[in-house]
Amino acid sequence: MCCLSEGEKDMAEKDVVEKDVGEQDVVEKDVDVVEKDVDVVEKDQPTLSELASVMKQVLDVLQDSTIASKSGKDHRSRFWGVYKRVAEEHDGEFLERYTSDMDIVLVFSGLFSAVSTSFIVAMESNLNPNPSDTTNALLTQLVQIGLGNLTVAGTAAAAPGSTWSPSPTTVWIQMIAYASLSMSLLAAFGAVLGKQWLGYYKSNRYGRGSQEERGKRRQETFDGIITWYFDAVVQSFPVLLQISLLLFGIALGANLWTQQPSIAWVIIATTTFGFLFYSLTVMACLISPACPFQTPISTILRMLRIDKVLLLIFTPASRYIQQLMMSAHGELYCLTCPQVFTIPCQVCCGDCLASSDRDGPDCLKH
Structure with missing residues (x-):
């Protein structure tokens, strides 16, 4: 290995020292950021009263919801x-x-x-x-006075409205x-x-x-x-x-x-x-x-309960009216239907009556 000169050694040591100082500055900045985050977290952390109010709101929402009734925990719910x-x-x-x-x-x-x-x-x-009645009475008195009928004018009422x-x-x-x-x-x-x-x-x-x-x-x-x-x-x-x-x-x-x-x-x-x-x-x-x-x-x-009284009154009358309508309907049917008529039993072919009933006066022939 080659040996370094004294100047190169000094330069290398300076570089190492500068790197250490830079790393220390970065660490200090990170520490400052962490401290700021801790302060923000501490500021954003709710108090006990706020937590209690939030829990109360949650309970009110749960009471008004239908989740409990749908989950079916028990029969009463x-x-x-x-x-x-x-x-x-x-x-x-x-x-x-x-x-x-x-x-x-x-x-x-x-x-x-x-x-x-x-x-x-x-x-x-x-x-x-009527106010005009008083005016007419006064005019009548003036006319009677003008004609010389003072007696008639004196007996007439001057104000008819009073009586x-x-x-x-x-x-x-x-x-x-x-x-x-x-x-x-x-x-x-x-x-x-x-x-x-x-x-x-x-x-x-x-x-x-x-x-x-x-x-x-x-x-x-x-x-x-x-x-x-x-x-x-x-x-x-x-x-x-x-x-x-x-x-x-x-x-x-x-x-x-x-x-x-x-x-x-x-x-x-x-x-x-x-x-x-x-x-x-x-x-x-x-x-x-x-x-x-x-x-x-x-x-x-x-x-x-007035309807009970009306039912007692109108029920027999309604039945009587229904019977009359049914009888009238039957009479009209017999008068308008040409297939139904009455003939004597002696002329009948005997198919419509039994042998014991042939002596009857009439029978229906269809």
């Missing part, structure tokens, strides 16, 4: 899972039906109240004396009209309450807790609806509106009858037809539960 699905379907239909009914009552009662109010305002003049009073018919018409308006407003008020009740049931039927506790809470709320006849109370609001419409028709017909009977006949006939048609549909619903013309009043009457 499966039962309450199925119960929740069935209850959701029932409550959805229940809330949708009654919410739409309350919306219809609110809209119709608002429009009807406006029409009824204008009608009542138009009839207000019948409750007050005027509305007729009993006018008072009754006004009472019916105001009753109609009051019932329509009461129906609107009930519809507003009904929407509030439905909103409370929708938001508070489950409450909080486990799936079993929520299911029990919902069943308790639903039992309260049945116990307190919620269905009948809510169904009574459309009935009030229907009664209000009937009273309005009666008041309108009576008012026109006092003024123009020929025009009043149109209102009376329309009101009578509507009342009879509605009554027949209600009776049909009570007699046959499968009748499609179901109305709120038929539901209320069925709750009061």
Whole structure:
């Protein structure tokens, strides 16, 4: 091996020292990076309160999910899972039906109240004396004074309105009209309450807790609806509106009858037809539960067991009508069918009767 000079040895030693210094700088930089990462990790590490809130959110999500009911750990969890699905379907239909009914009552009662109010305002003049009557009475007195009939002028009333009073018919018409308006407003008020009740049931039927506790809470709320006849109370609001419409028709017909009977006949006939048609549909619903013309009043009457009374009345009558129809159908068939006729047994060939029955008066020949 060749020997290195002193200068070359110094250069080699300097290179080695520089390399060691560079490696030391790299190590120091790596240490700084690691320290920064440790600081970031320490800063990003959640506290105990944050961990507790996250765990609470996870538990709430698990309680609301259907994973437990699908996994089938036990019969109780499966039962309450199925119960929740069935209850959701029932409550959805229940809330949708009654919410739409309350919306219809609110809209119709608002429009009807406006029409009824204008009608009542138009009839207000019948409750007050006519101002022109006083003017006519004063003019009559002046004419009598001008003619020299002071006695007649003195006996005539100067203010007829002081002795005027509305007729009993006018008072009754006004009472019916105001009753109609009051019932329509009461129906609107009930519809507003009904929407509030439905909103409370929708938001508070489950409450909080486990799936079993929520299911029990919902069943308790639903039992309260049945116990307190919620269905009948809510169904009574459309009935009030229907009664209000009937009273309005009666008041309108009576008012026109006092003024123009020929025009009043149109209102009376329309009101009578509507009342009879509605009554027949209600009776049909009570007699046959499968009748499609179901109305709120038929539901209320069925709750009061009125349908049992109607069945006792109409069942014998319906059987008698069916017998009459069957007999009438048989008579018509015999009159219209040419293949069936009656001949004496002596002319018959004897095939249609036995030998012991040939002495009968008549037999059927086909």
